[in-house]
Amino acid sequence: MAIKSKKLRVLVLGGDGYLGWPTAMYFSNRGHEVAVVDNFNKRKWEAEVDAEPLMPIPSLQERIRIWKKTTGKKIKMYVGDLCHERFVARVFDEFKPDTIIHFGEQPSAPFSMIGNERAVETQVNNVVGNLNVIFAMKRSTPNAHLVKLGTMGEYGTPNIDIEEGWLDITHKGRRDRLLFPKKPGSFYHLSKVHDSHNLEFACRTWDLAVTDLNQGVVYGIETEETKMAPGLHTSFHYDDIFGTALNRFCVQAVAGLPITPYGKGGQKRGFLNIVDTLRCVELAALHPAKKGEFRVFNQFTEVFSVNELAETVKEAAKKMNIKATVKHIKNPRKEQEEHYYKPVHTGLPKLGLKPHLLSDVLVESMIAKIIEHKDHIEEEIIMPRVVWEKKKN
Numbered sequence: 001m002a003i004k005s006k007k008l009r010v011l012v013l014g015g016d017g018y019l020g021w022p023t024a025m026y027f028s029n030r031g032h033e034v035a036v037v038d039n040f041n042k043r044k045w046e047a048e049v050d051a052e053p054l055m056p057i058p059s060l061q062e063r064i065r066i067w068k069k070t071t072g073k074k075i076k077m078y079v080g081d082l083c084h085e086r087f088v089a090r091v092f093d094e095f096k097p098d099t100i101i102h103f104g105e106q107p108s109a110p111f112s113m114i115g116n117e118r119a120v121e122t123q124v125n126n127v128v129g130n131l132n133v134i135f136a137m138k139r140s141t142p143n144a145h146l147v148k149l150g151t152m153g154e155y156g157t158p159n160i161d162i163e164e165g166w167l168d169i170t171h172k173g174r175r176d177r178l179l180f181p182k183k184p185g186s187f188y189h190l191s192k193v194h195d196s197h198n199l200e201f202a203c204r205t206w207d208l209a210v211t212d213l214n215q216g217v218v219y220g221i222e223t224e225e226t227k228m229a230p231g232l233h234t235s236f237h238y239d240d241i242f243g244t245a246l247n248r249f250c251v252q253a254v255a256g257l258p259i260t261p262y263g264k265g266g267q268k269r270g271f272l273n274i275v276d277t278l279r280c281v282e283l284a285a286l287h288p289a290k291k292g293e294f295r296v297f298n299q300f301t302e303v304f305s306v307n308e309l310a311e312t313v314k315e316a317a318k319k320m321n322i323k324a325t326v327k328h329i330k331n332p333r334k335e336q337e338e339h340y341y342k343p344v345h346t347g348l349p350k351l352g353l354k355p356h357l358l359s360d361v362l363v364e365s366m367i368a369k370i371i372e373h374k375d376h377i378e379e380e381i382i383m384p385r386v387v388w389e390k391k392k393n
């Protein structure tokens with residue numbers, strides 16, 4: 001499908017984050033008008049739970065200055081909390097986006113499972129922020145298109161094929177098309193389920209146009225734009241709270257620690273490269289949902305089990321003369337460790353997505369980057385500190 005060359009006014013919510021910052025640069029680099037919103041919640045949470053990224057990240061102000069100096073392009077910045085209704089309304093009234101890309105949420109399952117306070121904080125932050133966004137859209141930019149980041153974790157691991165958001169169902173002789181049933185595995189994933197329901201309701205009731213991207217686990221830290229100048233890089237987390245399994249395994253290999261899959265390691269998930277995240281978001285933005293449509297794409301390119309990831313890292317490390325070992329540890333999460341997993345993901349390829357698959361070369365380049373920053377590795381933040389079930393006395 002040919003990509004339209006339309007220039008958009010893109011509002012990136014959560015523009016200081018792992019995905020938000022590369023997305024802001026990506027759209028700016030392609031000539032779109034870009035503004036970012038962030039309240040630096042993530043930097044605060046990182047400090048509170050001792051989970052700083054491996055490479056220090058310049059302030060958002062500094063990143064925007066470096067971007068302007070490097071490319072001559074401006075990115076507008078709004079500092080404020082999506083949970084403050086008046087702040088969100090002001091941003092929409094002033095910037096008048098035609099495309100909103102919403103990354104601005106608490107993104108970690110273990111963070112939401114620390115206890116009562118963090119579960120409430122996660123759900124209030126995510127659900128209230130998302131509600132303020134749809135109310136601001138309705139009032140200020142009713143014809144805009146919202147591209148909202150959800151997660152494949154909303155579905156969980158049901159024993160049936162996972163469709164793309166919707167399920168055609170026949171029950172007691174009657175037919176309907178309903179949202180696919182969800183069986184998420186943490187209070188974080190539940191916040192995304194609540195978001196999806198609120199969004200579907202807003203499309204049905206107020207004629208808003210929304211694309212919900214049920215994204216898999218993203219890996220990689222380099223995009224065309226992050227490489228343009230020092231200081232434009234994005235965050236790399238390897239701790240138990242914000243780090244993903246692949247990142248943790250690569251850091252463990254470099255630090256000479258065993259690679260530690262949780263439980264049996266047969267847990268399967270969808271994955272994608274960060275460059276494909278940017279492309280998926282672009283495809284969704286350039287081919288918007290129709291007014292009144294709640295469109296869902298399952299945004300991942302490959303499925304791996306945790307054991308497959310561990311073996312991939314071990315083999316890549318071996319090629320770099322690092323001898324890594326794999327040691328299974330008790331699973332801190334409550335999840336199926338061997339299960340059926342077959343999610344559909346045809347919507348984005350139909351729009352033109354050409355996947356960048358996980359290769360040994362990419363894993364080796366991640367390991368090489370970690371070696372450059374080896375002295376900053378904090379070994380004590382890698383192993384799980386949060387458990388889904390408290391130990392019985």
Ligand SMILES: NC(=O)c1ccc[n+]([C@@H]2O[C@H](COP(=O)([O-])OP(=O)(O)OC[C@H]3O[C@@H](n4cnc5c(N)ncnc54)[C@H](O)[C@@H]3O)[C@@H](O)[C@H]2O)c1
Binds near residue numbers: 038040129150
């Ligand atoms: N990274 C992944 O592998 C992945 C996978 C699936 C889904 N997602 C989703 O994609 C989105 C982005 O993920 P990420 O990894 O870039 O996370 P991130 O934490 O790096 O970025 C989120 C940004 O949003 C900001 N933010 C949070 N709450 C806010 C609020 N109330 N007001 C203003 N700003 C706020 C944070 O400060 C942060 O900069 C999240 O919604 C996440 O759930 C991520």
